[in-house]
Structures are given as C-alpha cells and as structure tokens.
Amino acid sequence: MNLRQAALALLPFLSACVAQAPHLAATPAPILTAFDASQTLATPVMTLAAPMMTLPTSNTAEAIPIVVSPVPAAQRAFREPLVARADTHAVVLLYHLFGATMTSAQSLSPDAFDAQLGWLADHHVEIITAAELASFLDGALTLPARVAVITLDDGHVSTFARAYPILKKHDVRFTLALNTEAIEGHRPEAVTWDNVNEMLASGLCELASHSHIHGHMERLTEASNRREVTLSRAIIEQRTGVRAETFVFPFGGHDQRVMSLVKEAGYRAAFAVGTGRVRLDSPRWELPRKGVLRSTTLSDLAVLFSS
Numbered sequence: 123m124n125l126r127q128a129a130l131a132l133l134p135f136l137s138a139c140v141a142q143a144p145h146l147a148a149t150p151a152p153i154l155t156a157f158d159a160s161q162t163l164a165t166p167v168m169t170l171a172a173p174m175m176t177l178p179t180s181n182t183a184e185a186i187p188i189v190v191s192p193v194p195a196a197q198r199a200f201r202e203p204l205v206a207r208a209d210t211h212a213v214v215l216l217y218h219l220f221g222a223t224m225t226s227a228q229s230l231s232p233d234a235f236d237a238q239l240g241w242l243a244d245h246h247v248e249i250i251t252a253a254e255l256a257s258f259l260d261g262a263l264t265l266p267a268r269v270a271v272i273t274l275d276d277g278h279v280s281t282f283a284r285a286y287p288i289l290k291k292h293d294v295r296f297t298l299a300l301n302t303e304a305i306e307g308h309r310p311e312a313v314t315w316d317n318v319n320e321m322l323a324s325g326l327c328e329l330a331s332h333s334h335i336h337g338h339m340e341r342l343t344e345a346s347n348r349r350e351v352t353l354s355r356a357i358i359e360q361r362t363g364v365r366a367e368t369f370v371f372p373f374g375g376h377d378q379r380v381m382s383l384v385k386e387a388g389y390r391a392a393f394a395v396g397t398g399r400v401r402l403d404s405p406r407w408e409l410p411r412k413g414v415l416r417s418t419t420l421s422d423l424a425v426l427f428s429s
C-alpha cells in the first residue's frame with residue numbers, strides 16, 4: 123500500500139471524526155479540502171534520505187540508522203477552517219535560547235515560552251511547518267487565515283532541555299534549524315544527534331539547514347557557500363535520515379548570489395530575518411521571520427497576529 127492508498131483508506135475514519143466534531147461539521151467545505159490527500163501527502167515534513175552518502179569529514183564515517191517519524195506531521199488536519207489563499211498570512215517566529223537565568227536578550231524563560239504557545243492555541247493560530255509554508259507558496263496547499271511557523275535556530279542544548287518539553291506539552295510542531303559543524307564537533311552548547319533524533323521521533327520536529335559553519339554567507343566565497351548549503355543538508359540526512367527542505371540564513375545574512383545557490387541546491391524556500399508576514403506573493407528565498415526576545419510580551423504577540 124502506498125501513501126496515497128493509505129490516505130484513502132483513512133478517509134472513512136476521518137469522515138467519522140468530522141461527524142463527531144460539531145464545530146468541524148459546521149464548516150463542511152473547508153474540512154473536505156483539509157483532507158485532500160493529494161495536498162497533504164505531496165508535501166511530507168520529512169523526506170526519507172537517499173542511500174547513505176559519504177561525507178568529507180572523518181568523524182561521520184560510521185553507519186547511522188535511518189530514523190522515520192512515526193507520525194508524519196503533514197498528514198494532520200488543520201483545526202481551523204481553511205480560507206482563500208490570498209487571505210492567509212503567516213508569521214514565522216524565530217527563537218534561539220531558553221533559560222530564565224541566561225543574560226542574552228535572545229534567551230526566553232520557559233514560562234514565557236509556555237505562555238506564548240498557550241496564547242497561540244487560545245487565539246486559534248494554526249501552527250504549520252516550514253515545508254507546509256513552502257507548499258502554500260507553491261499554491262499547492264490551502265491554509266487557515268492565521269498561521270505561525272515556530273523556528274528554533276542553532277540547535278542550542280536549551281532547545282532540547284527546555285523548549286522541547288513545552289512544545290510536546292502543547293503538541294506543537296516546530297522547525298529546528300541546525301548548523302551542523304557545532305553538532306559534529308560535539309560543542310557543549312549544541313544538541314547531540316541523539317537529542318535531534320528523539321525530537322524527530324515525536325513527529326513534531328521538522329529539520330531545516332542552518333548551514334554548516336554558521337558564517338555570514340554574504341561575506342563568503344561562492345565555493346564556501348556552495349559547501350555550506352550542500353554539506354549541512356548531507357550531514358543532517360546522514361545523521362537522521364531526514365532531508366532538510368528549507369534553508370535558514372545564519373544571522374539572516376544573504377544576497378542575490380546566496381539566494382541563487384540555495385535555490386540551485388534544491389531547497390524549497392529560505393528564511394531571513396525581518397518584519398512582515400508571509401503571504402502568497404512573499405519572496406520565497408528571503409522569507410521574513412520575527413525574532414522573539416526576552417522582552418517580547420503577549421501583547422507584542424497579539425500585534426503580530428492582529429488582522
């Protein structure tokens with residue numbers, strides 16, 4: 123049975139679920155669209171890796187088991203009604219560090235993060251993956267009006283130790299942007315591949331490439347940048363069995379040359395930093411993300427999602 127057949131086999135069950143959910147049954151047209159298997163299955167959050175690749179570093183030579191998420195997140199139905207594509211706006215939130223005692227302005231207390239995820243749920247903001255956002259930009263996926271992408275950059279240990287339990291508590295999907303040299307080098311501040319694979323196994327985690335060395339790509343040579351976009355993805359694929367579909371510029375740094383390389387490498391979209399929501403006509407190779415800081419309040423969050 124292939125994926126499409128599996129999805130079709132699930133339709134009777136899904137119809138039963140809709141029948142038992144009055145708030146969903148009240149909006150029959152969007153729900154039918156939500157269960158369009160051709161939309162959801164065409165854009166898996168995680169793509170199984172091609173055969174093992176040989177990486178140009180000595181410490182990646184051992185065989186790595188392929189890990190497959192048991193619950194492909196993209197097969198989930200959206201909770202909110204779908205709308206016309208032009209009416210959807212996405213806010214891509216950018217997080218870095220988690221810890222109440224850290225001094226960095228980028229460090230969010232776990233309680234604040236918990237409150238923010240609670241706010242998003244209470245205000246019916248649908249949380250999608252970066253791959254789903256790319257499918258939306260393709261015109262291949264219809265979304266609710268207000269959506270968010272939760273991106274966590276740099277693979278800091280606090281992401282696994284402090285943010286992940288809260289993401290699990292809220293059953294929220296998230297996009298982990300990994301710069302692979304830090305993990306391969308076993309830097310103390312970086313997550314381990316075991317951590318990453320544990321998060322993937324939850325079915326909530328999507329991986330994006332955040333380059334290899336985490337340099338300012340707008341200042342690197344073309345040859346270096348080519349390596350940055352390809353090596354990082356190859357290492358992620360070898361260590362996890364997951365192919366990163368989107369790219370996240372370190373420091374948000376990019377120019378036309380870098381964007382072209384990312385596109386050429388076969389990524390589906392790239393994220394920078396900056397203000398603004400993502401809409402159907404947003405620039406796919408420099409999608410804006412809003413940094414969430416220690417100083418960010420729930421009122422600030424409300425402004426981001428106000429219509």
Ligand SMILES: [Zn+2]
Nearest residue numbers: 275276372373
């Ligand atoms: Zn970064």
